[in-house]
Amino acid sequence: MNRDRIYLDYNASALPRPAARAAMMAWLDCPGNASSVHAEGRVARKKTEAARDALAAVLDCPPQAVTFVSGATEANNTVLQPHWKVNEEDVVFERLFVSAVEHPSVLSGGRFPADRVEILPVDGDGLVDPVLLDARLGETGGPALVSVMTANNETGTVQPIAALADVVHRHGGRLHTDAVQALGRMPVALETLGADAVTVSAHKVGGIQGAGAIATASGVAIPALMRGGGQEAFRRAGTEAVGAIAAFGAVLETSDTFAEEAARIRRLRDWLETELTHIPTQSTVFGQKANRLGNTSCFALPGVRAETAMIAFDLNGIAVSSGSACSSGKVAASHVLKAMGVDDALAAGAIRVSLGWATTQDELVEFLRVLQTVCKNSCPQGQNEAA
Numbered sequence: 578m579n580r581d582r583i584y585l586d587y588n589a590s591a592l593p594r595p596a597a598r599a600a601m602m603a604w605l606d607c608p609g610n611a612s613s614v615h616a617e618g619r620v621a622r623k624k625t626e627a628a629r630d631a632l633a634a635v636l637d638c639p640p641q642a643v644t645f646v647s648g649a650t651e652a653n654n655t656v657l658q659p660h661w662k663v664n665e666e667d668v669v670f671e672r673l674f675v676s677a678v679e680h681p682s683v684l685s686g687g688r689f690p691a692d693r694v695e696i697l698p699v700d701g702d703g704l705v706d707p708v709l710l711d712a713r714l715g716e717t718g719g720p721a722l723v724s725v726m727t728a729n730n731e732t733g734t735v736q737p738i739a740a741l742a743d744v745v746h747r748h749g750g751r752l753h754t755d756a757v758q759a760l761g762r763m764p765v766a767l768e769t770l771g772a773d774a775v776t777v778s779a780h781k782v783g784g785i786q787g788a789g790a791i792a793t794a795s796g797v798a799i800p801a802l803m804r805g806g807g808q809e810a811f812r813r814a815g816t817e818a819v820g821a822i823a824a825f826g827a828v829l830e831t832s833d834t835f836a837e838e839a840a841r842i843r844r845l846r847d848w849l850e851t852e853l854t855h856i857p858t859q860s861t862v863f864g865q866k867a868n869r870l871g872n873t874s875c876f877a878l879p880g881v882r883a884e885t886a887m888i889a890f891d892l893n894g895i896a897v898s899s900g901s902a903c904s905s906g907k908v909a910a911s912h913v914l915k916a917m918g919v920d921d922a923l924a925a926g927a928i929r930v931s932l933g934w935a936t937t938q939d940e941l942v943e944f945l946r947v948l949q950t951v952c953k954n955s956c957p958q959g960q961n962e963a964a
């Protein structure tokens with residue numbers, strides 16, 4: 578890792594933690610297929626099951642409820658199928674409801690035909706209203722699958738998942754939550770969330786790219802998307818990515834430190850946002866009034882275009898994102914900010930700073946220094962002088 582650079586893009590991919598690196602190196606020294614019966618295979622199986630135990634402990638569910646997949650995109654696509662089994666009975670979902678601020682892997686609707694997918698609007702803070710969901714479900718004949726993310730990747734806004742789950746269950750439906758950004762940053766116990774399915778990704782919590790997981794509530798069985806071998810108890814065919822899974826497990830085994838770490842990071846983020854108010858132009862922090870993850874700050878400064886700012890940051894050794902980095906690096910208007918009713922000109926300047934386990938205050942000081950320069954060169958004169 579090139580530590581001369583300042584990495585402030587943990588929501589795109591967190592820097593791998595030392596525990597993940599050590600586990601990956603150990604696996605490279607003794608690789609094997611978790612389905613093989615020889616010693617190498619047995620070691621791979623042991624590492625996979627240890628990781629399953631560690632994730633189950635964090636999600637507070639039995640290890641058998643966890644299925645490893647390649648990442649959250651696959652996990653979300655697997656969950657969003659119109660047929661599930663619940664308590665051995667076939668359930669056919671009439672409709673799929675997804676919030677307007679979901680990751681593209683959910684917004685695309687998975688295996689549901691497009692005419693059976695409905696988008697749930699959000700308010701100015703990016704939140705889904707349980708009352709509105711109640712009304713929409715009331716108009717739907719038959720059970721619905723509802724997918725609302727635990728926390729947003731662009732703004733960090735945390736949804737009222739437990740309240741939404743109550744509404745969904747009252748209408749005989751099922752709730753999925755994409756907890757990719759929440760894992761490690763807030764509690765994500767399945768039962769507390771009230772979700773029937775939760776999806777997560779290793780590389781957002783300081784693991785290594787290539788592993789993710791689905792956890793299901795008691796009685797819920799989701800059909801395999803990948804068919805072939807009998808891996809993952811026939812729930813996901815294909816050789817498990819044991820190195821990435823072991824690294825994920827090693828990270829999750831340190832979960833007793835997550836709350837303290839999240840509090841430290843929140844203090845840094847709050848300090849950063851206070852410093853933003855000292856920049857001589859009016860900044861807007863998106864979702865600031867809502868319950869938000871403590872590591873994320875998505876903001877805009879009038880006159881500053883995100884692409885210009887990102888190039889300047891990159892040249893100065895700092896990695897940040899504009900809005901979402903999930904669409905092949907292209908700088909397009911953020912569908913999240915659009916759904917929140919943010920005006921296009923302001924949204925075009927959205928810069929997302931996301932902090933993580935290795936972030937220091939000195940790094941944020943340097944970020945602010947470069948931001949001041951960018952602002953001096955781009956902000957409207959009058960506003961620059963106004964402070």
Ligand code: PMP
Pocket residue numbers: 588589647648649650651680682726728729730755757758778779789903
């Ligand atoms: N959901 C959310 C909220 C995300 O932020 C991401 C990654 N940007 C994904 C899903 C997709 O995860 P993966 O990269 O593991 O496919």
